[in-house]
Amino acid sequence: MTRIMVDASRRVSKSTGQYFWAFKLEFEYAELCLSLFLAFRPASRPFKLLLAVILRARSFTRLASWTQYPGMPISQLKMGGKDELPLNSKPYPVLILPTEIVVEIFLHFLPVYPLCPPLVGIESPTTLSQIYHDWREIALATPALWRAISFFNGGCSFERQVAISNTWIRRSHPLPLSLRSVAPTRDSLDAIVPHFLPHRERWEYLCMHGVDTLTAFDGPMPLLRHLDLYVRTPRTAVITFNTAPLLHSVALIYTSANIVGLPWAQVTTLRLTGPFMSSVCVSILRQTSNLVHCELQTLAYEAAAPDVTLLRLESLKLTVNRLDEHPLQKALILPALRRLTLIEYDANLKSVPSLEMFLEKAGCARLEELHIKTSTPVLGLGAAYRTAFPSIPLFNFLY
Known part of the structure; x- marks a missing residue:
């Protein structure tokens, strides 16, 4: 039975201070699902490191060679010499997993919804679209990977965050959205709100910290379940959320209850x-x-x-x-x-x-x-x- 062995070591580069993670996994195709779903907890670090190792292999062609020469450092494998094995020479278990299993693996890679992954970096769902072209197609065709969006969590410029978030919103259609924005300044949040508003009917979990007015949020929110608000300066008219029939969880942080009209009778979880x-x-x-x-x-x-x-x-x-x-x-x-x-x-x-x-x-x-x-x-x-x-x-x- 085809076997994959990934064997590497963890070491620290004193010059750069970067950690190079690796680990040892040995499994057969018949055991692959159990290895992923039983041995690893959802979103566990070993599972994420598996994808990180694949990423650092730069391509599945190089990874294929690595499986045949496990003692050789991956950096020494050539891309196109006699040591390289063509991908179609033998089936590798990780490449022939059913699409349904790959989707489940991808979903386990992310924080549990409605928690939001970072927009960029190794723990971003974008990583899953950069490993292998078939996996890219699966990732782009899985709306659940892109439905939780967090702004102002660092890692890239404001303009890039806007571009990434708009892309994720399109990819996640038609699923409900989890949106989180903890703005460092009033102007930055005012600039991001217009990108959210056209999708108000898809809002399910909404966290807005640092808004200066709630006027823009006035309107129906048929899917909204959780609302977390911090109004920086309460200079606004009363905004009602009575058109949110599913709303049951509310958090108000330094926000006057006099400017928010909520369907309190249906709220089951409250934080003031x-x-x-x-x-x-x-x-x-x-x-x-x-x-x-x-x-x-x-x-x-x-x-x-x-x-x-x-x-x-x-x-x-x-x-x-x-x-x-x-x-x-x-x-x-x-x-x-x-x-x-x-x-x-x-x-x-x-x-x-x-x-x-x-x-x-x-x-x-x-x-x-x-x-x-x-x-x-x-x-x-x-x-x-x-x-x-x-x-x-x-x-x-x-x-």
Whole structure:
């Protein structure tokens, strides 16, 4: 049975500081699928290194010669001499894999959607189109490889990022899109938004950090499931996302809730990060009747807050200055809560009875996990927490 052996070493060039990765794999065609799908986890480094070795072989003709002379450094193999083997002289397993298997391998090469790969570099899907002409055709004909696009992640100029992203958007049609843009400057994001807008009906996961206005985003988004916004300066009219029937996950970072109209009743996952007033948090929470997971960072608050009942909330991450002074301590009713993470910047020994009061008011009889983190070490605080909550199965205390 045809056998491939790739044998190389890992060494470091002191002059350039570059790492040359290699490894040893030996498999038969009958074992190839198991080697790729069982021995390697999706997107694992050994799998990516296999493609990197193929890339550094520069061509499959040179790689073919290398398989016949495994002891010879690949750099010494000639491209066109008597040592070269024609590709059609024998079938190599990696070349005769079914297209369906190659597609699965390519998809495992990328981060799990909706995470975005880099636009350039060895971990970009473009790499998969540069290995072998048949693989290039497969890569270009696989829309799922090009559907997750991240801007401003380094590696190339702004103009090239625009060109690459437009190409990926075309190749990914008609699949939904995951778009992420964390702009270093206001002007750069304003310049990229027009390239996104014509494809608004394909947006599924949208992360926009650094926008100056939301006016351009006003319109139907029938596939949108996740929205992550950071508005740099809230000088904009109220923009509603009520034409997003699938939206269930929302993250607002230093963004005034007064400028965003969202279908809160359908949201199941919510993250509010920034100096949100407790009154704003309460106003939002009272509309999120189906909330299951929630993260709140509320460092500014008023004297009191009305009760908020969230019957379905299972996970809460709460970041405050001091729980005993926060109005949410006596406002939240969470009968289904199973996991609580409390980050308290200015903790003290009063924090323990404050948390006991919080859990009693919330009615957390089903709490299974309690994670507490403080920014200032307080002598005996960790032991006091452990003594106060012995019945909670999983407990962690960090500072």
